[in-house]
Amino acid sequence: MQYEDFAPDLLVTAEGPLRLVELNRPEQLNSMSDLLHSGLAALWDRIATDEEARAVILTGRGRAFSAGGNFEVMTRVQRDAGFREQNVVEARRIVTGMLRCPVPVIAAVNGPAVGLGTSLALLSDLVLISEKAYFADPHLGVGLVPGDGGALALPLLVGPLRAKELLFFGSRVNPQDAVRLGLANRVVAPDKLLDEARELADRLARLPVQAVRDTKRLVNLHLEQAAAAVLEPSLMAERQSMASAEHIALVAELIARHEKKAGTRKEKAQ
Numbered sequence: 163m164q165y166e167d168f169a170p171d172l173l174v175t176a177e178g179p180l181r182l183v184e185l186n187r188p189e190q191l192n193s194m195s196d197l198l199h200s201g202l203a204a205l206w207d208r209i210a211t212d213e214e215a216r217a218v219i220l221t222g223r224g225r226a227f228s229a230g231g232n233f234e235v236m237t238r239v240q241r242d243a244g245f246r247e248q249n250v251v252e253a254r255r256i257v258t259g260m261l262r263c264p265v266p267v268i269a270a271v272n273g274p275a276v277g278l279g280t281s282l283a284l285l286s287d288l289v290l291i292s293e294k295a296y297f298a299d300p301h302l303g304v305g306l307v308p309g310d311g312g313a314l315a316l317p318l319l320v321g322p323l324r325a326k327e328l329l330f331f332g333s334r335v336n337p338q339d340a341v342r343l344g345l346a347n348r349v350v351a352p353d354k355l356l357d358e359a360r361e362l363a364d365r366l367a368r369l370p371v372q373a374v375r376d377t378k379r380l381v382n383l384h385l386e387q388a389a390a391a392v393l394e395p396s397l398m399a400e401r402q403s404m405a406s407a408e409h410i411a412l413v414a415e416l417i418a419r420h421e422k423k424a425g426t427r428k429e430k431a432q
Contacts (some may be wrong), residue, residue, distance in 0.1 A: 163176070163208065163213075165178075172186060172196040172198055172202065172205065172260065172334050173186045175212075179215060179367040180219065182221065185228050186223050188223045191224070191226035191228070193231060193232040194235055195232070196235070199253075200252055202252075203252035203256050205355055207259055207263075207307050209263055210262070212265070215265045217266050217364075218263075218267045219270055219311065221355075223267060223278075225271070225272075227269075227274060227275040227282075227283065228274075228276065228277075228279030228282060229276050231304075233413060236304070240404060240409065243405075247401070250397050250398075253278075253309070253310040254393065258389070260286070261389060262379075262382075263269040264378065266376040266378055267286040267288075268288045270350065270356055270359040271291040271292060272355055273294055275417045276297075277298075277312075278311065281299075281311025281312060282300050282311075283346075284345060285311060285315060288347050289340075290350050290358055291341070291348075297334070297345055298332055298335065299312040301332070304416065305406055305412055306383045306404065307400040307402075308396070309393075309397045309398075310397070311375070312329055314392050314393055315329060315389075319343070319344050320344060337349040338408045395418055
């Protein structure tokens with residue numbers, strides 16, 4: 163199975179029965195580019211047809227797992243209705259693709275997992291989180307509805323009350339609380355994260371293939387049933403919020419603040 167066409171923003175390496183998937187925008191904290199978002203939308207169907215794949219490790223290069231959205235994509239989504247629709251279609255494919263991919267996915271959360279980064283981890287089958295990582299879903303802070311996973315997965319994992327708190331306020335969840343709340347399986351030292359993920363992948367690869375796949379499918383029926391009710395309204399609400407006056411104003415304010423800070427740093431460097 164070939165994966166070279168996903169590069170450079172998404173790197174997929176075959177290591178025997180393991181597929182190592184790396185988000186590869188380290189200088190941008192693995193935030194979503196057009197290529198990365200579209201790659202994640204197509205990836206899971208490709209892995210599903212990979213007859214040799216027995217486990218996937220999903221991680222980020224550099225110091226972040228994924229910072230989620232970025233200003234460039236946000237502003238383009240605001241202006242371009244066609245691109246906005248494409249973004250929603252891809253978001254749907256990411257969520258449904260991860261839920262239905264028969265190969266178990268281990269998220270090795272090496273650093274901050276924000277917005278869609280959190281969703282990618284929570285839609286995985288096993289989650290290892292580095293001592294240096296955290297989860298946060300700050301969609302509401304920029305006037306967006308968390309339609310690409312947060313509104314679907316969080317209530318099932320932590321309950322509706324805690325999910326609302328995390329989504330309303332975009333609160334950071336540290337590694338220990340992530341395990342306590344059921345968002346991660348265990349906390350791992352940063353230098354041991356990939357080693358431990360590979361050990362789990364190896365254990366999965368040695369289990370009976372069809373039994374593993376059927377077990378994942380059956381457990382994920384809980385998420386699939388929720389998705390049947392929640393995913394489409396969530397995506398439509400997020401699509402509407404992408405062009406809202408609130409979102410446009412908040413993003414413009416954040417960009418101006420970011421540019422001011424960058425200018426101040428440049429002056430100090432001189």
